[in-house]
Amino acid sequence: MKWIDFEKPNTIDEAIKLLVDSNGLAKPLAGGTDLIVQLRVGDPRVNASQVIDVKGIPELNELSYSPESGLTIGAAVELYKIYNDDNVKKYYPAIIDSASLIGGTQIQGRASLGGNLCNAAPSGDGIPNLIAHGAIVTLAGPNGTRKAKVEDICIGPRKTSIDSDELLLSINLPINPSGFGASYLRFIPRNEMDIAVAAAGVSVTIESGKFTNARISLASVAPTPIFVKEAGDSLVGKAVSPEAIQEAAILAKNAASPISDMRGTAEYRKHLCEVLTQRALDIAINRAQEN
Amino acid sequence: MAERKTHVQTTINNEPIDFLCEPRQSLLECLRDVIGLTGTKEGCNDGNCGACTVNMDGRVVTSCLVLGVEAEGASIETIEGVADGSNLHPLQVSFLENAALQCGICTPGFIISAKALLEQNSDPSEHEIRFWLANNLCRCTGYDKIVRAVQDAAKKMQTA
Numbered sequence: 001m002k003w004i005d006f007e008k009p010n011t012i013d014e015a016i017k018l019l020v021d022s023n024g025l026a027k028p029l030a031g032g033t034d035l036i037v038q039l040r041v042g043d044p045r046v047n048a049s050q051v052i053d054v055k056g057i058p059e060l061n062e063l064s065y066s067p068e069s070g071l072t073i074g075a076a077v078e079l080y081k082i083y084n085d086d087n088v089k090k091y092y093p094a095i096i097d098s099a100s101l102i103g104g105t106q107i108q109g110r111a112s113l114g115g116n117l118c119n120a121a122p123s124g125d126g127i128p129n130l131i132a133h134g135a136i137v138t139l140a141g142p143n144g145t146r147k148a149k150v151e152d153i154c155i156g157p158r159k160t161s162i163d164s165d166e167l168l169l170s171i172n173l174p175i176n177p178s179g180f181g182a183s184y185l186r187f188i189p190r191n192e193m194d195i196a197v198a199a200a201g202v203s204v205t206i207e208s209g210k211f212t213n214a215r216i217s218l219a220s221v222a223p224t225p226i227f228v229k230e231a232g233d234s235l236v237g238k239a240v241s242p243e244a245i246q247e248a249a250i251l252a253k254n255a256a257s258p259i260s261d262m263r264g265t266a267e268y269r270k271h272l273c274e275v276l277t278q279r280a281l282d283i284a285i286n287r288a289q290e291n
Numbered sequence: 292m293a294e295r296k297t298h299v300q301t302t303i304n305n306e307p308i309d310f311l312c313e314p315r316q317s318l319l320e321c322l323r324d325v326i327g328l329t330g331t332k333e334g335c336n337d338g339n340c341g342a343c344t345v346n347m348d349g350r351v352v353t354s355c356l357v358l359g360v361e362a363e364g365a366s367i368e369t370i371e372g373v374a375d376g377s378n379l380h381p382l383q384v385s386f387l388e389n390a391a392l393q394c395g396i397c398t399p400g401f402i403i404s405a406k407a408l409l410e411q412n413s414d415p416s417e418h419e420i421r422f423w424l425a426n427n428l429c430r431c432t433g434y435d436k437i438v439r440a441v442q443d444a445a446k447k448m449q450t451a
Contacts (some may be wrong), residue, residue, distance in 0.1 A: 003294050006314035006360045029358075036317070037337045051314070053361060080350065104426025105404065106341055109350035110357070192425045193339075268351050 001040045001166050007054040012140050015167050018052050020142050024164035026050040026118050030060070030076040031110030033103065034119040046157045059169050060114070065091065071173040075114025079103075082113065092173055093287065094182035098201065101186070120154040120224060127154065127225040128201025128217035131182040133173045141166040149216070152223035153248040177213075179206045181288030184220070185280040187272050196220040197264040198272035199250065200280040204235065206288045211235040216248060216277060221256035221269050228255040231277065240285055249277040301362040303328065304372025312359040314427045319343045321359035322369060330370035332396050333426070341427035343371050344400035351407045353426070360440050370399035373406065381447040382406055382440070391440035393431035413449055417442070 002056060007026075009015040019026050027048040029035055038046040054060050062077040065087035068253070081098040081270040082088055099279050102111055102125045116126035130150040137153065139146050142165055150171070153160050162168060176182075186199035214232035219225040231251035238244040257267035296311040298357070303326070312321045319336075322328045334342030337354045337395050343354040346368040373380045382402050385391070392398045401424065408415055408423045415423065421434070429437060 001315040003313070004315045006297065006358065008360075008363075031356075032358065032361075033338055033356050036358065039315070040336070051358070053358075078350075103338070104341070105407075105423050106344055106351050106353045106426045107338060107356075109347075109352050192422060 002042070002049075004039065005050040006053065007050065008056050010056045012057055012059060012167065012169065015052055015054055015057060016140055016142055016165065018034065018050070019112035019165040019167060022050050022164075026052050026164075026226055028118070029053045030055060030112045030115040031078060031107075033107050033111040034115065034121075045275055047185065048179055048262060053261075054167065062170060066268075069172065070175045071095075073113055073171045073173070075118075075168040075170055076112050077114070079108040079111050079113065080105075083108075091176060092133070094129055094132070094201075094203070094284070095173070098125050101125060101192065114282065117150065117153055117171070118160060118162065118168055118221070120160045122157050122223055122225065123196045123199070123220040124154070125184075125186060125199065128199060128219045129182065130171060130173070130201075130235060131217035131225065131227045132182050132201040132203040132215045132278050134203075134215060135171050135173045137171050138169045138261075139166045140169050145169070151227035157223050171234065172230075176291075177205055178291055179212070179288050180204070180291055181206070181284040181286065183280045183283035183287065185276045185283070187276060188286075193262065198256075198258070198269045198276055200276040202277065202280040202284050203279065204284045204288050206240060206285065210237065210239050211244070214248070214281075216252050216281075218252060218256055218273055218277070220263075221258040221273055223257075226255060228252045231255065245278055245281045245285075246274075248281065249274045252277040298359050299360055299363050301364065302366045304368055305366075310359075314358060314360050316359045317355050318345070318347075318357040318359050318362055318367075319354040322354060325359070328369050328371050330399050332399055334396065334400075339426075340430070341396070341400045341404065341424075342397050344403045344427065346403055346407055349407075351404050368403065371404055373402055381389070381451065382408065382409070382414035383442040385440040385444035385447065386437075389436050389443055391432060391436040392429075395428045397427060397431075401429065401437055403446070408441070409445055409448060414445055415441070 018229035029051040060074040062074040083096045113126040138176040182203035184201040188194035215237040253274040332342040334340035338356045
């Protein structure tokens with residue numbers, strides 16, 4: 001690994017100053033489970049001469065829920081804290097679907113959903129679920145803070161709309177209405193510890209047997225995790241039925257633009273998009289009906 | 292900025308340790324090459340194999356994916372701290388008795404991971420053991436013997 005400098009600021013302002021002063025050559029470090037590997041192998045997409053450990057900043061370690069503002073997940077909160085959290089279990093069980101299958105025990109002790117989002121892998125397991133929940137991120141920069149939708153963050157493989165002098169502070173999941181259910185499913189050829197061949201994160205809101213809202217997102221089938229707005233929208237106003245679910249699943253499949261690689265062919269991945277969307281919707285609908 | 296080493300103060304196996312390292316050095320490199328604790332093994336060096344697993348502040352982590360400088364103020368447990376003097380930990384005894392190792396490179400990582408599991412779940416199911424240990428790879432045993440050794444250790448520790 002080439003030389004890097006290490007800083008561990010205790011405040012957002014200090015971190016932003018370091019980012020600004022580095023002229024784009026600093027990378028925030030949370031769990032490091034992607035970043036340290038990228039630095040070690042000299043990944044050309046990660047050109048850094050400084051890492052800024054952000055785990056000392058209180059706001060990035062916040063994990064809180066309130067009936068007014070929903071769930072706030074600090075950008076550095078480790079996955080194990082997220083899936084063991086009582087409020088997550090009670091109000092956002094679908095987040096456990098994704099947070100508990102990224103890596104194994106050791107990775108989950110370090111990795112964060114914030115880091116998963118900033119890493120912007122096409123297969124980022126944490127991301128579709130956040131999109132399905134309509135999550136909003138808060139970013140800090142030299143000119144203050146701004147908010148953005150999760151679906152607007154990833155703009156290419158390992159590329160985000162976050163400026164090099166901006167820091168992801170937290171991810172906010174809104175309060176879910178009654179009749180809300182969500183789920184995340186990925187397909188891998190083994191039981192754990194693998195990168196998705198394809199994946200679907202979905203949410204639905206059901207009132208009196210009809211969909212009033214639905215959001216569908218896919219991963220591993222495009223340069224970034226994608227929000228397939230038209231697939232979710234196709235459900236709205238319809239009664240819950242296998243036909244409506246299949247129609248949405250086909251729209252999701254049509255939105256996928258996968259590549260063929262050693263994990264699967266493009267054709268297979270498109271097929272998986274339909275199957276996974278259908279099955280994820282079934283689970284989300286069951287959860288919604290229990291809500 | 293001048294390239295200089297960083298002074299790190301940490302606790303390893305309940306002993307305060309000071310060391311100097313470059314910020315780019317992993318905790319694994321610091322343990323093995325700087326501090327001389329070579330019980331922790333390097334396998335893949337990218338977080339997949341779990342051979343370098345240590346316990347850091349109560350959580351198992353792959354030490355190849357932790358920077359040495361991140362150990363500042365932390366409490367770390369390595370395989371060297373598992374036995375009590377010459378008395379092996381029940382997990383170490385069970386691994387020997389159940390032949391849960393062949394080449395031994397993965398064993399320190401498995402012991403550290405399994406110990407953390409048994410500390411939070413004294414009676415894990417086979418399924419729980421296999422999922423907890425999914426980040427530890429063994430190319431010799433086929434895992435069955437390792438799972439049996441952990442179950443055996445759990446029993447020993449319950450009756451101890």
